[in-house]
Amino acid sequence: MAATTATRPAKTSKPNMSRMALQEQRWGRLFVAAPFIGFCLFSAFPIVFAFVASLSNWTGTNSIFANLNGFSNYIELFTDSRFWMTVGTTIIYMIGIPVGMILGLLIATAMNRKIPGVKILRTMYYVPVVSSLVAVAILWTWVFNYDFGLLNTIIQAISGKHGPNWLGNEFWVKVAMIIFMVWKGLGSSVILYLSGLQNIPRDYYEAATIDGANGWQAFRNITIPLVSPVTFYLLITGIIGGFQVFVEVSVMVTNGGLNYSAATVVYYLWDTAFKHQRMGYGSAMAFILAIIIFIVTAINFKGQDKWVKTID
Amino acid sequence: MAAKISSGGVQSKGSRALDKVLFVVLALGAVVMVFPLFYMIMCSFMTKNQILSANFSVIPNPWKGGMYSEVLHKGLFLSGIRNSLTVALPVLVVGGFTSSLAAFSFAKLKFKGREQMFLALLATMMIPFAVVMIPQYVMFTKLGWTNGLLPLIIPGLFGNVSIIFFLRQNLSSIPNDMVDAAKIDGCTFFQIYYKVFLPMMKGALMTQIILWFMGIWNDYLAPTIFVQSEKWYTLQVVIRSFNDQYAVNSNYPLIMAASVIAMLPTLLLFFFFQRYIIESMALSGVKG
Numbered sequence: 001m002a003a004t005t006a007t008r009p010a011k012t013s014k015p016n017m018s019r020m021a022l023q024e025q026r027w028g029r030l031f032v033a034a035p036f037i038g039f040c041l042f043s044a045f046p047i048v049f050a051f052v053a054s055l056s057n058w059t060g061t062n063s064i065f066a067n068l069n070g071f072s073n074y075i076e077l078f079t080d081s082r083f084w085m086t087v088g089t090t091i092i093y094m095i096g097i098p099v100g101m102i103l104g105l106l107i108a109t110a111m112n113r114k115i116p117g118v119k120i121l122r123t124m125y126y127v128p129v130v131s132s133l134v135a136v137a138i139l140w141t142w143v144f145n146y147d148f149g150l151l152n153t154i155i156q157a158i159s160g161k162h163g164p165n166w167l168g169n170e171f172w173v174k175v176a177m178i179i180f181m182v183w184k185g186l187g188s189s190v191i192l193y194l195s196g197l198q199n200i201p202r203d204y205y206e207a208a209t210i211d212g213a214n215g216w217q218a219f220r221n222i223t224i225p226l227v228s229p230v231t232f233y234l235l236i237t238g239i240i241g242g243f244q245v246f247v248e249v250s251v252m253v254t255n256g257g258l259n260y261s262a263a264t265v266v267y268y269l270w271d272t273a274f275k276h277q278r279m280g281y282g283s284a285m286a287f288i289l290a291i292i293i294f295i296v297t298a299i300n301f302k303g304q305d306k307w308v309k310t311i312d
Numbered sequence: 313m314a315a316k317i318s319s320g321g322v323q324s325k326g327s328r329a330l331d332k333v334l335f336v337v338l339a340l341g342a343v344v345m346v347f348p349l350f351y352m353i354m355c356s357f358m359t360k361n362q363i364l365s366a367n368f369s370v371i372p373n374p375w376k377g378g379m380y381s382e383v384l385h386k387g388l389f390l391s392g393i394r395n396s397l398t399v400a401l402p403v404l405v406v407g408g409f410t411s412s413l414a415a416f417s418f419a420k421l422k423f424k425g426r427e428q429m430f431l432a433l434l435a436t437m438m439i440p441f442a443v444v445m446i447p448q449y450v451m452f453t454k455l456g457w458t459n460g461l462l463p464l465i466i467p468g469l470f471g472n473v474s475i476i477f478f479l480r481q482n483l484s485s486i487p488n489d490m491v492d493a494a495k496i497d498g499c500t501f502f503q504i505y506y507k508v509f510l511p512m513m514k515g516a517l518m519t520q521i522i523l524w525f526m527g528i529w530n531d532y533l534a535p536t537i538f539v540q541s542e543k544w545y546t547l548q549v550v551i552r553s554f555n556d557q558y559a560v561n562s563n564y565p566l567i568m569a570a571s572v573i574a575m576l577p578t579l580l581l582f583f584f585f586q587r588y589i590i591e592s593m594a595l596s597g598v599k600g
Contacts, residue, residue, distance in 0.1 A: 020495070021422065027501035028421035034410035036429055038470025043436040046447035053447065060450060107341065110334040117335075123586060124342035127349060130582040130589075132530040134548040135571035138555045139352045142564060150351055153368040183345065188593065195594035244440050247532050251552060266442045273446050274537060286443040293440060 050283045058280035060273075073284035082260060083285065086268040087292075092174050093245060093264065096181040097238040101231060103182070104189025109223065111190070112197045122194070126187035133184070137251035140180045141167065144252075167253055170261035177248055177262060189234055196230040197223065225309045232308045236300055243293050246270065265289055356380070356568035363564050379569035389570060391543060392550030399461055399546060400528045403468030408521050410471040412513060415479035416505045420491050430480075433473050441533065449537055463538035464546070468528070475520045478596065482516045483509065519588040526578045547574050 017025070054074070057067040077083055107125065111118050128136060143150045144166035152163035166176040200222065208218045246266040249256065256263030256271065263271070269289070273282030355363060356379055357372040383389050417423075418430050452463040486509075494504045510517075535546045545553065551567075551574045558567050582589060 024421055024501065025423040028417045028423035028426065031417035031421065031501070031505070032414045032426075032429060034469075035414045035433055035471035035473065035476060038467060039433055039436055039473075042448060042467045042470070043439060043444060044432075046444035046451070047439065049447040049450075050443055060453075107338065110338055113331055113334065115331060115335050115338065117339075121338050121342045122590070123583075124346050126590070127346055127579070127582070130526060130578050131349065132548060132571075132575045132578060134530070134532050134552050135575045136348075138551065138567060138571050139348055141555070142355070142568075143348055143351075148364055148368075150348065157368075183348075186345070191590055191593055240438070240440075244442060246442075250532075250536075251555065266440075269442055270533075270537075274449075279446050279450070283446050286440075286446065290440055290443045294438070297438065 050286055053280050054283035054287050056280045058283070059277045060279040061277075064280070067280070069280075073281050074288070076281070077284055077288060083265075083268060085260065086263045086265045089174065089262065090243060090245065090264040090266075093177055093181065094239065094242045096178040096185075097235065097242060099178070100182045100185050100189050100238070101234055104186055104234075105193050105224075105227065105231075107186075107190050108193035108197055109219070111194055122190065125190045128184050129187040131184075133247050134251055136184060137180070137248055140176075140183075141252045144176050167262075168258060170258055173253065173257050173262045177252070180248060180252070181245075185238075192230045192234065193227055196227040200226045225307075228308045229310060232300070232304055236297060239296055239300070240293055243289060243296075352568050353572055356565055356572050358565050360562060360565060364562055376565070379565045380573070382566060383570045383573060388542065388545065388550055388553075389547075389573075392545055392547035395461060395544055396529055396547040399464045399468075400525055402465055403528060404521050404525060406469045407471055407524070408475075408517060410469065411475040411520075412479055412510060412517050413505055414471055415476045415483060415513070416509045418476065419480045419483035420486075420488065420504075420509065421501065433476065437473050437477075445534070445537055452538055458538055458540045459544075461539070461544055461546075464528075464531075464534060472520075472524060475517075475524065478520055478592070479513050479516055482513055486512060515588070516592070519585065519592045522581055522585055523589065523592070526581065529578055550574075 053064055055068055055070060056064045057069050057073075058064045111121065115121075142148075144152075146152060146163075146165045146168060149163075149166070151166065155161070155163035164172040166172050204222050204226075205218055208222060213221070244266050245264045249262050249264055249267045250270075253262045256267055260268075265285070266289070269282050269285045272278045272285065351370060354370055354372055357375050357377060359372075359374070359376055362369065362373060418426060448463070448467075449458075452458050455462075457463045457466070490508055491504060494508050499507065530548060531546070532548045532552070535549050536552075539545060539549065542553075551570045554570050555567050558564075
């Protein structure tokens with residue numbers, strides 16, 4: 001049937017579409033129906049819902065429309081010092097992004113030379129990436145333990161002094177979280193940079209040596225610009241993920257840490273909506289978070305022409 | 313960098329020495345990376361007294377495997393494994409099917425609104441889960457789903473956007489003539505997907521499904537929010553609750569043993585399919 005209709009000119013009500021094309025359209029739409037319905041049910045509808053909810057004093061059990069309060073959730077949010085503190089903490093944790101990128105690039109550059117056992121080394125760096133976040137967060141809670149932890153034992157052995165109270169101090173808990181996140185994510189920047197480096201044609205470096213460039217100059221002027229698409233990808237995904245940190249805080253400290261010093265925006269959001277039943281206020285927070293992520297990502301995409309280069 | 317240039321011809325003594333130094337540095341770094349995990353395994357075989365003793369040690373003395381059997385005899389732990397698998401299985405089978413079918417359609421079939429629908433789906437990748445979790449929670453509560461695993465299963469059945477995106481990219485390199493040829497052979501559109509394109513994306517689809525399994529297995533935020541009763545806890549929520557419960561009396565060996573088992577499936581999958589997983593990760597990064 002398909003064969004005959006394909007060759008015959010169509011006689012359908014739609015002038016520009018053959019019967020075959022019309023069929024293709026029908027089946028094509030049917031095939032994408034599932035994800036599209038999923039999109040409507042689990043993304044589009046919830047977003048509209050969240051926006052309406054953010055305009056009300058909703059607890060999850062009362063009526064949204066009977067408790068509309070305009071923009072007062074948003075106004076409250078702007079003066080909520082705890083919210084801004086968690087925004088600050090979330091951004092501080094992002095120090096881990098450039099740290100991970102620099103370490104990742106250095107490690108990948110070293111690996112890209114013909115070094116024996118690269119595959120095994122690569123795997124070792126990557127193992128934390130595929131490990132369960134909850135399990136390794138539990139592990140690191142123990143590593144950071146004040147009295148018996150691995151880290152303080154090493155510090156004691158090297159310096160003879162007792163290490164800091166990693167998870168129980170407002171300053172050190174942030175350092176601990178950054179160390180943990182860099183450890184967890186380093187493997188993926190190594191892998192991505194390594195594949196980026198392998199795409200750089202060898203003759204670029206040969207030409208640079210002929211022109212008298214030294215190793216550092218070649219690295220600075222060839223390697224860094226040509227891996228910039230990877231850097232860009234790591235930056236974007238790092239920031240988007242960085243704004244959504246939750247599990248680490250939830251597992252490694254109790255109730256957001258001492259004076260809430262470890263809590264991130266998403267932790268505060270979860271706390272507000274699900275522990276204190278302030279779902280309307282939580283929705284407003286979620287919306288501000290989405291807007292922040294959107295703006296930062298848009299700025300990144302705008303700025304990319306300035307520094308992201310491609311090989312051809 | 314300097315070595316790379318000379319690698320084609322004479323390799324200088326200096327650069328070979330540098331390679332040795334770099335190897336040592338890289339190896340040390342790699343040891344630092346895996347040491348916490350190694351230490352975790354060692355701790356799971358120790359006694360409570362050894363872990364809490366003032367003399368730090370890495371090797372268990374004596375070796376005790378008892379924690380593993382204790383963990384595996386806990387009902388909550390076993391139901392955690394069962395629940396995680398109950399979520400993963402239907403999601404991967406049905407969701408893998410809907411995702412690959414949609415990817416085929418987006419890549420190879422022509423229909424009005426195709427680009428707009430695709431963009432709408434892509435946009436969802438940018439939306440933080442935090443934004444939709446509150447409405448989803450209320451929806452699922454109203455439907456009575458939070459008294460079970462449905463909130464974790466149903467959304468997955470509709471497919472996974474990043475898989476659709478990845479497979480669509482993957483199919484775009486295959487010429488469109490394949491579709492026309494199959495049409496002339498009398499294939500229906502579903503047969504074109506099933507007989508022609510599914511076999512072609514099999515490898516990429518398998519890798520994506522493995523990665524998806526890892527994501528489901530390791531997920532924590534959605535299960536904590538949507539799953540109300542202990543009976544339906546997934547494994548990650550279970551080990552988290554063990555951590556709260558047993559840290560009080562410092563039963564760290566038990567916590568570590570439970571965590572090791574919870575990590576095992578994804579680690580094994582990674583070791584077996586390493587090449588494909590790394591390849592697919594690298595691809596998504598380089599393409600942006």
